[in-house]
Amino acid sequence: MIGADDMQSEVTVSVSTDSMSRMTSDEVLKIAMAFEQSAYQFYSALAKKLEPDLRTLVTELAEEELEHYSLLEQLSRADDLMQFRYQAIARAPTTERFGSYIRLPDLQDVKGEDDILAYAEARERTAHEHYSYLAELTPPGPLRKLFAFLRDEEAKHLESVETRWAKTYSIP
Amino acid sequence: MIMNRFETILADTAFARRLHFHLRYQVFCEEAGFEDASRFPDQQERDEYDQHGVHFLVWDRLAHLWVGAMRLIPANEAAMPSEAIAGSPFVDSAEERRRSVEFSRLCVRARYGRMESGFRIGRWAPPGVERSEGELVFFRQWDHEIIQRLIYACLDWEMANGFDYTYFIINRALARMLKRFGIPLDVVGEPLEHRGVRIPHRGDVRTAYAGMRSQSVSFAEMADSAPAYIAFSELELLSGNSVSTSGATATVRQIPSEIVEAAQAQSWRGSSRTDGPPRRLGSRVA
Numbered sequence: 001m002i003g004a005d006d007m008q009s010e011v012t013v014s015v016s017t018d019s020m021s022r023m024t025s026d027e028v029l030k031i032a033m034a035f036e037q038s039a040y041q042f043y044s045a046l047a048k049k050l051e052p053d054l055r056t057l058v059t060e061l062a063e064e065e066l067e068h069y070s071l072l073e074q075l076s077r078a079d080d081l082m083q084f085r086y087q088a089i090a091r092a093p094t095t096e097r098f099g100s101y102i103r104l105p106d107l108q109d110v111k112g113e114d115d116i117l118a119y120a121e122a123r124e125r126t127a128h129e130h131y132s133y134l135a136e137l138t139p140p141g142p143l144r145k146l147f148a149f150l151r152d153e154e155a156k157h158l159e160s161v162e163t164r165w166a167k168t169y170s171i172p
Numbered sequence: 173m174i175m176n177r178f179e180t181i182l183a184d185t186a187f188a189r190r191l192h193f194h195l196r197y198q199v200f201c202e203e204a205g206f207e208d209a210s211r212f213p214d215q216q217e218r219d220e221y222d223q224h225g226v227h228f229l230v231w232d233r234l235a236h237l238w239v240g241a242m243r244l245i246p247a248n249e250a251a252m253p254s255e256a257i258a259g260s261p262f263v264d265s266a267e268e269r270r271r272s273v274e275f276s277r278l279c280v281r282a283r284y285g286r287m288e289s290g291f292r293i294g295r296w297a298p299p300g301v302e303r304s305e306g307e308l309v310f311f312r313q314w315d316h317e318i319i320q321r322l323i324y325a326c327l328d329w330e331m332a333n334g335f336d337y338t339y340f341i342i343n344r345a346l347a348r349m350l351k352r353f354g355i356p357l358d359v360v361g362e363p364l365e366h367r368g369v370r371i372p373h374r375g376d377v378r379t380a381y382a383g384m385r386s387q388s389v390s391f392a393e394m395a396d397s398a399p400a401y402i403a404f405s406e407l408e409l410l411s412g413n414s415v416s417t418s419g420a421t422a423t424v425r426q427i428p429s430e431i432v433e434a435a436q437a438q439s440w441r442g443s444s445r446t447d448g449p450p451r452r453l454g455s456r457v458a
Contacts, residue, residue, distance in 0.1 A: 168345045169319060
């Protein structure tokens with residue numbers, strides 16, 4: 001099991017803005033891991049800053065992101081994918097937007113649970129869109145299956161955030 | 173053309189209340205898991221307090237879906253449900269009880285969580301015209317619109333019917349949001365466990381309305397642009413009579429045919445007359 005200690009202290013992946021370039025699956029996975037890592041770091045930093053009754057939500061979100069990171073880390077080392085690591089694949093049009101989430105947002109902007117959930121929802125929605133493109137653009141084979149799997153995972157994460165919003169702002 | 177995306181409906185017919193209870197079932201049983209779905213085999217989430225309640229729904233003109241709901245329980249007609257949960261009354265005097273209402277069963281469909289001000293483009297068609305053949309319209313929406321609309325309906329209904337205080341048991345997140353909207357809140361009881369930790373609060377109706385108008389730009393624009401709600405009975409939805417061809421009423425009448433068909437199949441239609449407590453049409457509050 002990969003834990004927070006296995007992460008780099010800083011996320012250093014750069015995302016090319018050249019829309020015509022192709023990428024390798026290895027690059028795609030590195031960006032995806034940096035995406036999850038930055039979310040974990042953001043929520044963890046936020047948990048320290050917020051008043052106690054807001055911490056539960058961001059701590060739960062941080063733990064979920066750590067699980068996502070762990071999953072990606074395991075997938076990146078899977079034997080049946082290793083041989084495709086340097087296969088060039090079409091660049092998804094969402095790559096730059098997806099990569100922009102690696103930059104951490106300003107913690108000052110967070111005022112309540114709805115700000116946190118809006119940020120989480122935007123992240124998961126972008127990730128879902130990104131993997132959907134990759135699953136469509138990649139030729140049939142193990143890589144396409146990987147991206148389809150990640151797309152479906154992000155759909156679940158998005159649904160989880162949406163449900164959390166509905167539960168938080170309801171009066172049963 | 174620009175039109176408001178959402179419309180609040182007073183569920184004042186048996187059919188409209190069935191829609192309201194079904195939406196609650198979808199949110200509280202299926203999405204949030206707050207209630208056990210097996211307790212409601214007819215997919216109508218309701219309790220003994222609903223017979224005294226006033227029920228509201230929010231309609232999405234763009235998606236043609238019911239997306240939000242809440243109910244009001246006048247305290248002078250029955251013990252408020254939250255008092256039963258807490259095991260003690262929140263209101264001491266009989267006089268104040270006569271002027272108090274509980275706001276509860278607030279729900280918003282999961283995909284409608286955070287709503288931001290802006291415009292969405294979509295097709296709108298008058299009755300009798302296929303939506304795909306309708307004209308392109310900008311649907312206007314505001315921040316947290318569904319919740320703000322339901323609060324607007326609550327305040328308007330209370331002021332029109334002589335109520336001064338709103339009671340609710342809410343979690344800290346919702347209390348924070350309501351305060352940001354400009355609603356001053358008093359804590360009236362100890363925290364209690366009810367689908368999470370919730371705290372009994374009370375708000376003064378007129379102070380809340382003034383606070384929201386001054387603090388929430390979205391609320392002020394919303395209140396200036398449309399009535400707080402429209403009564404379902406006024407739409408004469410199932411009678412087939414054309415009530416109005418004006419934009420607002422006509423679009424609300426476009427309930428998806430599958431809902432009407434499902435209603436008829438399950439004998440949801442019920443009486444088209446207004447029953448329950450006396451209610452009035454929503455009006456813009458001066």
